[in-house]
Amino acid sequence: MKIIVCVKQVPDTNEIKINPETGTLIREGVPSILNPDDANALEQALQVKDANPGTEVTVITMGPPQAKEMLQECVAMGADEAILLSDRALGGSDTWATSNAIAAGIRKAGDFDILFAGRQAIDGDTAQVGPQIAEKLGVPQVTYVKEFEMKENGIVVKRALENGYEMLKVKTPCVLTAIKELNQPRYMSVRGILKAAKQEIKVWNAEDIGVDQTTVGLKASPTNVFKSFTPKPKGAGIAVEGDTPKEKAANLMAVLKEKYII
16 A cells, blocks of 8 residues: 655744734744644554555655755654655745645656645645645545544545534545544654664655646746734723622723723
8 A cells, every 4th residue: 555645844833923024924043843734644644554564655745955854754753755846946836836746746656545634734724735636636535534444445534524523435546634633643763763864855846747837836826925914912901890790781881982982
């Protein structure tokens, strides 16, 4: 069995700050991490590998050269192979252009049985790339997977909804996007770290994957970020006093009238 996992290196959102003058992200000094939902996707792939000897797990990402560090972490966790799509021609891609590039990279990597991806990346929160890849590869997809089970004639998953869940059966090859409730990602092992230090990370450019360069990059992207900003902090609130609910209501009405709200 062959499994591919789409991963992404993202800035740690707990450390992100925005320049109030330019409205752009301040990336200097901000650590990069493996996208949390992608860690759950990788963990599920590794669990399938543990239960099915002979299974190969390949991780693939698109990004700058420093994304190799994140891929090495994936190998240290248990992945067998890592592929980085890196080229200036791919820079500035939105979700549509990104999925074009990754789908082309997956085609070059070869056939697969299951493609796992995280539900969404914490630096964009669009949840679009996984489903778009599935459409471009022409395979079935299930998003928001919170439970996974291999069967003889397919895969059974529980898909989270806003007000419940769905139990779905899907045949391979397929694309599944994971949420954090699916599992608890494992840590890197000492043996895995030593393996990752020696592991060669494959680096493919736009020509290597044979992607139509008019469908990737900033110019090909139908969407772009106009401006990023943080909302202004709200003023301190006040506590309405009163011994009884009726008195509190009366005092609240007085405050609202004083501020000409009513």
